[in-house]
Amino acid sequence: MSEKQTLVVIGNGMVGQHFLANLVDSPLKEQYEIITFCEEPRAAYDRVHLSSFFTGTTAQELSLVEDGFFERHGITLHLGDKAASIDRTAKTVTSAKGVSIAYDKLVLATGSYPFVPPVPGHDRPQCLVYRTIEDLEAMAAAAKTGKVGTVVGGGLLGLEAAKALMDLGLKTHVVEFAPRLMAVQLDDAGGEMLRRKIENLGVTVHTGKNTSIITDGEHCVNKMCFADGEELETDIVLFSAGIRPRDELARTCGLEVGQRGGIVIDNQCRTSDPSIYAIGECALWNGMIYGLVAPGYTMARTVVADLKGGYANFTGADMSTKLKLMGVDVASIGDAHAKTQGAMVYSYQNGDSEVYKRLVVSEDKKFLLGAVLVGDASGYGTLLQYCLNYIELPENPDALILPHRSDESVGLGPDALSASAQICSCFDVTKGAICSAIENGCMTMGELKAETKAATGCGGCSALLKSVLDSELSKQGFAVNTDICEHFAYTRQDLFNLVRVEEIKTFADLLHTHGKGLGCEICKPAVGNILASQWNEHILETDHLGLQDTNDTYLANMQKDGTYSVVPRITGGEISPDMLIALGQVGKKYKLYTKITGGQRVDLFGARVDQLPHIWKELIDAGFESGHAYGKSLRTVKSCVGSTWCRYGVDDSVGLAIELENRYKGLRSPHKIKFAVSGCTRECAEAQSKDVGIIATENGWNLYVCGNGGMKPRHADLFATGLDKPTLIKTIDRFLSFYVRTADRLQRTSVWMENMEGGLDYLKSVIVDDKLGLCEQLEQQMQYVIDTYQCEWKTAIEDEAKLKRFRHFINSDQPDDNIVFVEERGQIRPADSDERKHFKLMEIA
Amino acid sequence: MAKWIDVCSVDDLQPDSGVCALFEGEQVAIFWMPEADVKVYAVGNYDPFGKANVLSRGIIGDIGGQPVVSSPLYKQHYNLQTGVCLEDESVKIPVYAIRIENGSVQLDLSSLSHHQEPAL
Ligand SMILES: Cc1cc2nc3c(=O)[nH]c(=O)nc-3n(C[C@H](O)[C@H](O)[C@H](O)COP(=O)(O)OP(=O)(O)OC[C@H]3O[C@@H](n4cnc5c(N)ncnc54)[C@H](O)[C@@H]3O)c2cc1C
Ligand code: SF4
Ligand code: SF4
Numbered sequence: 001m002s003e004k005q006t007l008v009v010i011g012n013g014m015v016g017q018h019f020l021a022n023l024v025d026s027p028l029k030e031q032y033e034i035i036t037f038c039e040e041p042r043a044a045y046d047r048v049h050l051s052s053f054f055t056g057t058t059a060q061e062l063s064l065v066e067d068g069f070f071e072r073h074g075i076t077l078h079l080g081d082k083a084a085s086i087d088r089t090a091k092t093v094t095s096a097k098g099v100s101i102a103y104d105k106l107v108l109a110t111g112s113y114p115f116v117p118p119v120p121g122h123d124r125p126q127c128l129v130y131r132t133i134e135d136l137e138a139m140a141a142a143a144k145t146g147k148v149g150t151v152v153g154g155g156l157l158g159l160e161a162a163k164a165l166m167d168l169g170l171k172t173h174v175v176e177f178a179p180r181l182m183a184v185q186l187d188d189a190g191g192e193m194l195r196r197k198i199e200n201l202g203v204t205v206h207t208g209k210n211t212s213i214i215t216d217g218e219h220c221v222n223k224m225c226f227a228d229g230e231e232l233e234t235d236i237v238l239f240s241a242g243i244r245p246r247d248e249l250a251r252t253c254g255l256e257v258g259q260r261g262g263i264v265i266d267n268q269c270r271t272s273d274p275s276i277y278a279i280g281e282c283a284l285w286n287g288m289i290y291g292l293v294a295p296g297y298t299m300a301r302t303v304v305a306d307l308k309g310g311y312a313n314f315t316g317a318d319m320s321t322k323l324k325l326m327g328v329d330v331a332s333i334g335d336a337h338a339k340t341q342g343a344m345v346y347s348y349q350n351g352d353s354e355v356y357k358r359l360v361v362s363e364d365k366k367f368l369l370g371a372v373l374v375g376d377a378s379g380y381g382t383l384l385q386y387c388l389n390y391i392e393l394p395e396n397p398d399a400l401i402l403p404h405r406s407d408e409s410v411g412l413g414p415d416a417l418s419a420s421a422q423i424c425s426c427f428d429v430t431k432g433a434i435c436s437a438i439e440n441g442c443m444t445m446g447e448l449k450a451e452t453k454a455a456t457g458c459g460g461c462s463a464l465l466k467s468v469l470d471s472e473l474s475k476q477g478f479a480v481n482t483d484i485c486e487h488f489a490y491t492r493q494d495l496f497n498l499v500r501v502e503e504i505k506t507f508a509d510l511l512h513t514h515g516k517g518l519g520c521e522i523c524k525p526a527v528g529n530i531l532a533s534q535w536n537e538h539i540l541e542t543d544h545l546g547l548q549d550t551n552d553t554y555l556a557n558m559q560k561d562g563t564y565s566v567v568p569r570i571t572g573g574e575i576s577p578d579m580l581i582a583l584g585q586v587g588k589k590y591k592l593y594t595k596i597t598g599g600q601r602v603d604l605f606g607a608r609v610d611q612l613p614h615i616w617k618e619l620i621d622a623g624f625e626s627g628h629a630y631g632k633s634l635r636t637v638k639s640c641v642g643s644t645w646c647r648y649g650v651d652d653s654v655g656l657a658i659e660l661e662n663r664y665k666g667l668r669s670p671h672k673i674k675f676a677v678s679g680c681t682r683e684c685a686e687a688q689s690k691d692v693g694i695i696a697t698e699n700g701w702n703l704y705v706c707g708n709g710g711m712k713p714r715h716a717d718l719f720a721t722g723l724d725k726p727t728l729i730k731t732i733d734r735f736l737s738f739y740v741r742t743a744d745r746l747q748r749t750s751v752w753m754e755n756m757e758g759g760l761d762y763l764k765s766v767i768v769d770d771k772l773g774l775c776e777q778l779e780q781q782m783q784y785v786i787d788t789y790q791c792e793w794k795t796a797i798e799d800e801a802k803l804k805r806f807r808h809f810i811n812s813d814q815p816d817d818n819i820v821f822v823e824e825r826g827q828i829r830p831a832d833s834d835e836r837k838h839f840k841l842m843e844i845a
Numbered sequence: 846m847a848k849w850i851d852v853c854s855v856d857d858l859q860p861d862s863g864v865c866a867l868f869e870g871e872q873v874a875i876f877w878m879p880e881a882d883v884k885v886y887a888v889g890n891y892d893p894f895g896k897a898n899v900l901s902r903g904i905i906g907d908i909g910g911q912p913v914v915s916s917p918l919y920k921q922h923y924n925l926q927t928g929v930c931l932e933d934e935s936v937k938i939p940v941y942a943i944r945i946e947n948g949s950v951q952l953d954l955s956s957l958s959h960h961q962e963p964a965l
Contacts, residue, residue: 486909508880518881520906521915521922546861550902550917553862558917562897804857808898809872810864811853816872818891818898833896 005104007032007307008093010083010249015280015296016109017044017064022304024073034075035101037093039082040132043070048293051160053136054167055702055718056683056695062133086253088273105275107303108250108263112243112281112291117152121214126221127237130161139236143168146235148220150174152211154181158240159325162203165238166326167681167721169650169698173204173232175224177241180207185321185332189349190372193356197328197375201722202699206232245282245289258284267313268306269299277303290317294426301428318388318425322373322380327721329377329761334387335360335370343369346398350375357401359383366392371401378761381464389421414468423468424454424461431468438472445469445754446712463758484745485522488515492670492745496530500741505535506543525549526745529632532668533740534781536788538795539631540802551630554806555792556612561819561830564612565605566592567629568619569665572639572657572677573600582622590615593827598709599636599674601627606828608815610807616793625791628666632746634673637661638686642679642696651696653679656725660694663729666789667736667782670743670752674708688716691749692732697721701728705735705763706753714750717760720768730779734767737778847942848954855948858885863914865890865901868952873941874901875950876914876925883912886925887941887952892916893930900938 007023009016016036023029038044045062053062070077082096086106094100114129116122126142129135143149149165151158154176165172174181180191181198195205210227217223220233245262256264256272262284269277269285280296281289290296295317305312322331338345342363349356355375361368368386373379379400385391386400394400417423419432429452442448445466449455455462482491488510490498495510504510507527511519519527528547532539539548540555551557556564568583575583583602587594592615593605607615616626629635639657643649657677667673676687677694687693693704699722707716720731743752756762765771796802808816821828822835852866858877866873872890886905890898895918903914905925912925922931923938930936942953 487906517910518878518905518907518912520908520913521904521920524904524906542860545859546905549904550899553902558899558902560895560897560918562895562899562918805859805864808865809867810857810875812867814867816898 004033005031006102007034007105007107008101008103009034009036009107009109010093011109011111012036012038012044012077013109013111013280014044014047014064014293015111015300018297019107019109019279019300019303020075022301026304026308028304028307029073032105034073035078036075037078037081037083037095039080041080042133043077043079045133047131050133050136051164053133054140054164054681056681056688059133083249086249088253091275105307106277108271108276108278108282109280110246110249110282112245114239115242115244116239117211117241119211119213122239124214124222126235127214127239129239130157139164139238140168142236143170146221147171148173148234149236149238150224150232150234151238151240153240153242154178154205154207155184155240155242156182156321156323159198161238161240163326165236166203166699167697170236172202173206173234175209175211175232176205176207177210178207181205182330185330185336186372186374187337187358189347190356190358190374193349193354193374194328194330197354198326201326203326243281243291245284247282250278258287262289267315269303269314279303285314286316288316290319292319292321298428320384320387320425322377329373329375331371331373331377331380333371333380333384334368336372338370340369346401348398348401359397359401361393361397365397368393368397378758381461385417385421389417391416414464414471423464427453427456429454434465434468435472438469439476443473462754466755466757484526485520487511487517487519487523490514492526492530493742495527496534496741499530499534505531507531507547508543522745528552529668529670533785536785538790538792540796554609554612555626555630555796556607557630559605559830562816563605563819563830564607564609565603566607566612566615567597567601567603567627568624569627569661570601571661572637572654574654574658579623583624586615586618591828593829600638601636603629606821608808608819610815613797613803613806617797620791620794620797626793631668632671633666633668634661634664634675637675637677639677640679640684646679648682649679649696650698651679651701653677653685653696656694660732663786664736667740667785669736669740671746671748673736673749689713690716692735694728700724703728703731706749708748708750719764731767733782734775734778737781738766738774849944849946849951850954851949852952853950855945855950858950861905863901863903863905865898869954869957871957872898873952874914875943876905878905885943885945885950886912887943888914888923888925888928889939891938892918893936893938894919894921
């Protein structure tokens with residue numbers, strides 16, 4: 001047996017880790033003893049989403065390393081230890097802590113460092129950079145005492161850093177040397193539009209400014225003096241003036257480096273020493289350093305292929321980008337500056353809606369060479385496909401960027417793409433790979449994402465992915481049947497519209513006019529739910545009673561033994577000692593098992609049907625009302641104590657939570673809805689795991705939507721920032737109404753949004769920009785539901801006819817003898833089957 | 846020979862829904878569909894999968910033309926005429942003969958099956 005060779009990877013950043021993950025996925029894992037040096041105190045994490053650290057994502061959540069990854073694959077990780085030198089003759093690497101390792105193959109994945117211009121004073125206190133989690137911690141610490149923050153550099157990263165400063169509650173400036181923002185990606189007009197948008201958000205932009213010195217400030221820690229004589233007082237100075245490859249190790253061991261830095265590599269990512277590779281941001285290919293993660297990932301895969309002895313080439317990478325900067329869509333594709341010989345330019349500018357678009361096409365108008373989009377990047381996916389896959393343009397290419405007023409479609413259908421067309425550029429997934437995953441059984445977006453990784457990076461391709469999925473499924477003969485059940489040939493959304501437009505008030509009417517048969521346990525509750533959302537009549541009215549799901553029929557949650565649990569509303573989780581005592585007394589009197597729920601309320605278990613009205617009578621007398629825990633409806637609005645008590649609180653999260661819960665309580669929806677409100681970005685209420693999450697910031701409320709816990713947890717997406725309360729409430733009204741109207745049955749907000757063509761961006765265009773002209777209706781609908789709210793239990797116990805059903809037997813007062821409790825930890829619980837047998841024996845005996 | 850016994854009045858029934866009656870010591874789920882061709886059904890109230898007396902609280906309707914109740918616990922369907930479970934034909938719940946006579950709901954004593962628990 002041959003000895004294993006040693007492979008050393010220097011740098012465990014995004015690309016280094018991607019390399020390791022691909023390596024252990026291949027047979028090479030058996031051939032190499034793998035060792036990696038990681039200078040940072042933690043293993044690889046997602047730098048691309050670094051900024052989300054400020055909106056509550058933890059270092060743990062940012063990690064790119066699966067639990068136990070290194071151990072499981074036998075990789076030795078030297079954490080917090082920097083490789084200090086390479087001896088190429090002896091083929092050894094020596095670390096700062098003195099570890100020395102002989103290598104057969106060496107991979108440099110050392111990344112880059114932020115360039116700090118050598119202006120005098122650049123190393124003063126609170127002059128910071130933006131690259132690592134430690135940098136962010138330093139920023140957060142500095143923001144505690146400071147009021148003003150300034151970013152030096154108006155590129156992609158600079159603007160992202162500016163957003164972070166805003167989120168930290170600082171008055172924010174951006175200082176750019178070039179005459180426009182994002183000089184690399186945008187042209188003048190695009191840069192100007194971006195500037196206006198960003199200034200509207202409250203950031204002051206200074207372009208064409210050359211900083212000459214940083215010195216003591218009068219009101220702030222620092223003062224920046226510019227070449228033109230102007231000055232700017234600021235506490236924090238954040239340098240984001242570009243990156244420089246970390247090639248110091250390569251330089252000292254004599255590897256070839258570029259004139260302006262970067263480790264020179266060939267198409268196999270080999271350096272000038274054939275046993276040493278370089279990948280990621282430290283590598284210089286064809287005179288280029290790629291400051292994006294996707295090309296680095298491609299390099300990593302190239303090296304794995306090369307080590308396997310296969311044939312792989314790194315041949316450059318597409319630098320197209322789409323991102324959201326402070327809520328502004330910006331995208332740049334290919335040759336945005338029209339540098340290609342003979343290129344023609346079309347541009348569209350709408351000053352009113354602050355949209356700027358520009359197309360760069362080839363001389364013969366056949367192919368798209370590049371594009372710039374500011375303010376509306378919805379066409380990005382289509383344009384990128386035209387550009388990357390050399391698809392011939394339509395006769396009038398400008399139709400691609402002009403607003404289409406008629407219903408003509410200019411998007412590229414999925415069938416226009418070839419199998420080799422790249423759909424997801426983050427993970428390099430082609431249409432062919434997606435189609436074969438679908439052939440092998442992926443039927444949903446979720447499965448497809450898990451299987452192919454497509455749309456799990458920046459997510460820019462998810463709409464396109466969905467259309468490929470739909471088109472492939474229907475080709476395979478899965479007439480994607482969206483009928484709700486055999487009784488109605490309609491989707492839930494169709495039924496909702498029928499009920500609304502034809503003003504249908506009962507299931508029987510709907511069945512007679514649009515359905516067949518008697519109905520079933522699918523369509524009945526779904527229609528019952530729609531009727532309740534739309535007309536808000538009591539769900540136990542004779543017409544509606546038979547439609548309700550088990551829990552709704554008895555306004556309580558059925559448990560495994562047929563008993564029920566009772567959950568009174570405790571708005572925002574706030575409860576006085578007296579109310580708590582009242583609750584305890586009811587629990588004690590009826591011998592109920594009591595437990596605190598995850599939604600900050602109290603659940604009382606073990607109530608028999610006949611006890612429910614008595615229990616509720618007492619609860620209502622004590623001042624409680626129904627918690628709707630039994631319904632597909634708003635459950636809870638969880639909150640932290642917020643600014644009222646908490647040292648860090650920025651706003652009154654409890655107050656807002658109570659207001660929201662009272663506003664939306666009783667709203668019937670396709671599935672349950674959960675809210676939470678946190679008083680600051682520390683996020684103690686876990687708002688980002690809810691359908692609707694709200695976090696207080698210095699600039700107002702930040703709104704997150706479409707998160708959930710449960711079986712498939714999903715982080716909520718940031719939907720709008722810096723809202724005042726009336727705007728916040730209006731936005732939530734619209735969001736919920738739209739969800740209630742258009743979601744499928746039993747579809748949580750997360751799945752609803754993920755399956756929506758256009759996803760989050762589309763949702764924003766409907767809810768925020770009122771693209772469909774629906775918002776007024778949506779608000780009215782919500783107001784109607786709010787105005788017609790009733791406590792379902794209060795109405796029920798006041799109505800003899802409704803109470804008649806609350807007994808086990810219609811013809812006897814006996815309780816159900818099958819309900820047997822035993823005691824555990826001082827409370828009741830249902831007897832298990834063995835215990836039950838024992839009871840039966842005792843009864844017979 | 847049928848022996849009809851009154852168990853309750855039609856007014857005690859819930860349209861398009863169920864109630865449970867105690868009949869000679871057995872729990873009987875009674876469903877009433879005033880608009881359908883066959884208007885009343887009676888089956889055992891015990892759910893053999895959920896092992897609880899809850900079927901009268903299930904939603905009724907039809908699946909492929911068979912009248913059914915779906916269990917409120919784990920959603921299995923039972924044919925209201927035969928008692929057979931649609932998801933697992935080896936499981937069957939008792940069915941009873943039932944009629945409405947002059948405003949009163951009657952069950953047939955001779956259809957009383959001393960039901961055994963199906964082996965699961
Ligand atoms: C805030 C921010 C936002 C970004 N947004 C995007 C985006 O939207 N899209 C995009 O494509 N890209 C984005 N990027 C860029 C992306 O993060 C980088 O392209 C990517 O991280 C490069 O990976 P890498 O492994 O080459 O470098 P890194 O991730 O920096 O990893 C290099 C690692 O090597 C370590 N190291 C260096 N020298 C040594 C040594 N001698 N010994 C041991 N360890 C060493 C470093 O400490 C570091 O941990 C963003 C970057 C930042 C900072
Ligand atoms: S989230 Fe709430 S409890 Fe947590 S620190 Fe902020 S204000 Fe305090
Ligand atoms: S997690 Fe499972 S067991 Fe626990 S309450 Fe939810 S459904 Fe029941």
